[in-house]
Amino acid sequence: MNLNHLQYFVKLAHLEHYTKAAKDLSITQPSLSHAISALEEELGTKLFEKQGRNVVLTKYGKIFLKYVEKSLDYLQEGIDKTKALTCSTSGVIDLGYIYTLEAEFVPMIVRRFLKENEDKNFGFTFSSSNTKSIIEGLKNERFDIGFCSMVEDENNIEFIKVKEEELVVVVPKNHELSKYKEIDLIKTVGYKHIAFTKSSGLRPVVDNLFKKINKKQDISYEVEKDESMAGLVAEDFGIAVMPNIPFLKYFNVDVIKLKSPVYSRNIYMAKLKDKYVSPAVDEFSKFVLKNCNSL
Structure with missing residues (x-):
């Protein structure tokens, strides 16, 4: 069904006059007549009937008009929404990020971005999850x-x-390992460990650290x-190797710097290759790259 024909139908239904409707639509009267005839043929019914020099909707034309107007209004809403989301001065950026970034990194970078773009109407959705x-x-x-x-x-x-994370060994308060300010991973062997699930991007990083010392974690819980990891450690369910994130200070734990083996725990900005993104997403991506060294 032709979209223009539907728009012509609504105009004619409101004005009830072919000449006036054609003039408002900036088309010829024969073109309008052809469009209405095509609609009627497709629907298998008459939409208009003559009434003097005018035309009025038939019973079935009135029913059809209700649905056409609703459809065109909904379509226009979609057009307006799409334009708002993809214009250069507004739009919504949908962010996904790992749990360790939800307390500081993401709020900070978003706040800086919005402050730098106060003259624009950018918005965000936020969702924390695991890497997978x-x-x-x-x-x-x-x-x-x-x-x-x-x-x-x-x-x-x-x-x-975009970021490096420090890994630490977290133990219950006054644990026998608490005497160390720095620790070699080998000293944690023999203790029960709380580990990240296999869907976590950090799990292979920690597993590889133990491979470097030819040992395996003795995992009691995943x-x-x-927050769950820190809570279990605080209640003496085990110790853990995890990122040194700010909220650890609120748990009843001791945090020990991991001295060896040497490791690299990096955080990345991930996005689809060769995929169209809105101006808002493009602006935010460029902002992160420009400012990642100061984060």
């Missing part, structure tokens, strides 16, 4: 940008390093979120 879910969210376009660990063999996703 963030990658899936990028693929199905739930997220425009993700902040997560790098994942091997994801050839359609670009990973750009968790997804850092």
Whole structure:
């Protein structure tokens, strides 16, 4: 069904006069007559009938008009929404990020971006999750940008390093390892460990650290979120190797710097390669790259 024909139909239904409707639509009267005839043929019914020099809707034309007007209004709403989301001065950026970034990094970078673009109407949606879910969210376009660990063999996703995270050993308060300010990972062998789930981007990083010393974690529990890990450690369910994030100071734990083996724990901005993004997403991506060294 032709969109123009539907718009012509609504105009004629309101003005009830072919000449006036054609003039308002800036088309010829024969073109309007042809459009209405095509609609009637497609529907298999008469939409208008003559009434003196005018035309009026038939019973079935009145029914059809209600649905056409609703459809055109809904379509216009979609047009307006799409334009608002993709114009150069407004739009929404859908962010996905790992749990360790939800307290400081993401709020800080978003606040800086919005402050620098006070003259624009940019908005955000926020969602914290594990790296696996963030990658899936990028693929199905739930997220425009993700902040997560790098994942091997994801050839359609670009990973750009934006941040380094320090890893520490977290133990219950006054644990026998608490005497150390710095510690070699080998000294944690023999203790029960709280580990991240296999869906976490940090799990392979920690596993590789133990491979470097030819040992394995003695894992008692697996968790997804850092808060859960810190809470279990505080209640003496085990010790943990995890990022040194600010909220650890609110738990009844001791935090020990990890001295060896040497490691690299990086956070990346992830986005789909060769994919159209809105001006808002493009602006935010460029802002992160420009400012990542100061974060």
